[in-house]
Amino acid sequence: MLKRKLKLKPEVKLLLLLLLLAIVIIGDTICFKILSPHFLVSNYEKIYIQNYGDSTNKYSPSVCYGITSDCKNVDVQIKGEVDYNTLGTYELEYIYTYKDKTYTIDQTIEVKDTEPPVISLNKKDILVCPNGKIQNIDVTVIDNYDEDIKEKLKSEIKDNKLYLSVTDSNNNTTEKIFDATIKDDEAPKIKINGSKNKTIIIGSKYNDEGATVSDNCSTPELKTEGSVDPNTLGTYTIKYTATDEENNTSTEERKVYVKNKEAGSRVIYLTFDDGPGAYTNQLLDILKKYNVKVTFFVTGKGDDSIIKREYDEGHTVALHTNTHNYNYIYSSQENYFEDLYAIRNRVKRITGIESNIIRFPGGTSNTVSKISMRELAKEVTNRGFYYFDWNVSSGDAGGTTTSDGVYNNVISNLKSGSSVVLQHDIKKFSVDAVERIIQYGLDNGYTFKALDETSPVVHHGANK
Numbered sequence: 001m002l003k004r005k006l007k008l009k010p011e012v013k014l015l016l017l018l019l020l021l022a023i024v025i026i027g028d029t030i031c032f033k034i035l036s037p038h039f040l041v042s043n044y045e046k047i048y049i050q051n052y053g054d055s056t057n058k059y060s061p062s063v064c065y066g067i068t069s070d071c072k073n074v075d076v077q078i079k080g081e082v083d084y085n086t087l088g089t090y091e092l093e094y095i096y097t098y099k100d101k102t103y104t105i106d107q108t109i110e111v112k113d114t115e116p117p118v119i120s121l122n123k124k125d126i127l128v129c130p131n132g133k134i135q136n137i138d139v140t141v142i143d144n145y146d147e148d149i150k151e152k153l154k155s156e157i158k159d160n161k162l163y164l165s166v167t168d169s170n171n172n173t174t175e176k177i178f179d180a181t182i183k184d185d186e187a188p189k190i191k192i193n194g195s196k197n198k199t200i201i202i203g204s205k206y207n208d209e210g211a212t213v214s215d216n217c218s219t220p221e222l223k224t225e226g227s228v229d230p231n232t233l234g235t236y237t238i239k240y241t242a243t244d245e246e247n248n249t250s251t252e253e254r255k256v257y258v259k260n261k262e263a264g265s266r267v268i269y270l271t272f273d274d275g276p277g278a279y280t281n282q283l284l285d286i287l288k289k290y291n292v293k294v295t296f297f298v299t300g301k302g303d304d305s306i307i308k309r310e311y312d313e314g315h316t317v318a319l320h321t322n323t324h325n326y327n328y329i330y331s332s333q334e335n336y337f338e339d340l341y342a343i344r345n346r347v348k349r350i351t352g353i354e355s356n357i358i359r360f361p362g363g364t365s366n367t368v369s370k371i372s373m374r375e376l377a378k379e380v381t382n383r384g385f386y387y388f389d390w391n392v393s394s395g396d397a398g399g400t401t402t403s404d405g406v407y408n409n410v411i412s413n414l415k416s417g418s419s420v421v422l423q424h425d426i427k428k429f430s431v432d433a434v435e436r437i438i439q440y441g442l443d444n445g446y447t448f449k450a451l452d453e454t455s456p457v458v459h460h461g462a463n464k
């Protein structure tokens with residue numbers, strides 16, 4: 001019998017050998033994996049994302065000891081802590097000890113905000129301008145992390161639909177699409193600057209103050225028609241027309257009366273008693289803005305610096321009383337003059353001026369004086385003082401307690417000649433009315449002046 005040895009090439013032999021070796025190693029490994037007792041860790045992720053504020057779904061791997069088919073759960077000890085209410089990265093260590101041997105794995109937990117904001121529509125109808133501006137929408141935008149973020153809402157109109165989107169501070173975005181009505185049939189609004197009716201004296205300058213427009217959808221165009229010839233008597237109309245992008249139109253008119261200068265031109269002397277006080281600087285700011293000069297009848301109270309400012313800014317610093325104590329000043333002429341010279345000295349010390357413009361506390365017509373006001377008025381005149389009462393009362397020392405009240409009392413009682421207006425700069429509501437009184441006066445052909453020795457005499461009758 002022919003014995004023939006199977007001959008293989010050496011490289012094939014090597015290949016077979018390696019193959020055999022591989023089978024043994026892999027097989028052994030598989031056997032070891034399945035059959036020998038060891039720790040099995042399932043659900044394990046090295047980096048785990050935990051949602052912000054969610055402490056109910058705490059992450060932990062499941063660990064057991066045994067062979068694959070018979071593995072008993074063992075407890076894991078956790079080192080480290082996670083604050084589920086604070087965004088951040090937390091490092092934990094899972095430790096399990098079995099038969100004096102300790103095994104550990106590292107665990108990173110990232111607490112992140114992955115929840116997008118919620119857009120909810122409270123009322124179904126949405127009105128949108130043709131240019132995309134939303135006119136009315138009742139929507140709430142609440143985010144689990146940022147809370148109310150309605151102001152971050154972005155909107156866009158496409159094919160008659162409103163696209164809303166919002167992104168929270170952790171970059172989670174929500175988008176929603178709504179049906180919308182697109183229209184604009186609302187006319188622009190026109191607000192005439194200054195007075196709707198103006199009176200100017202012939203020959204003076206006229207500068208129209210114009211008007212301010214607003215619109216629900218766009219910035220409307222404003223057209224101004226008409227002009228005023230200040231050198232020709234008559235009534236003029238300035239017409240303002242506003243048109244928005246959808247051609248909705250509205251108009252307003254201003255009447256301007258060019259009149260002759262009246263006999264004894266109209267002058268307002270604003271006067272303020274009892275200061276300086278807490279609101280005098282505010283008043284001075286307003287007067288400066290309009291370049292209006294007034295008269296302050298000052299007392300012994302308040303800061304020197306305010307009296308200095310009154311004087312420096314061209315107002316008349318006049319004398320009221322040092323103490324404002326009626327009992328004292330009106331019990332004798334001696335007391336009265338002692339008090340009057342005290343306030344005159346104060347003003348002189350601050351301004352360098354010896355003022356001779358005065359106002360009696362309570363006016364010449366006061367009923368509380370124990371001495372004769374008639375004789376006192378004579379005596380102050382003899383001593384070179386000029387005393388002034390008032391012919392327009394703002395009421396701010398009596399029943400009037402609002403700015404509107406002061407304003408109305410003053411403008412409804414203005415004289416066609418000289419108006420000496422009584423106000424108190426220690427009362428905020430009264431000071432608050434001054435700007436409107438000035439605007440009214442300027443709009444209606446009055447001039448404002450401070451009192452001096454040459455001013456028209458305005459005197460009350462004395463009671464005794």
Ligand SMILES: [Zn+2]
Pocket residue numbers: 273274320324361362
């Ligand atoms: Zn007073």
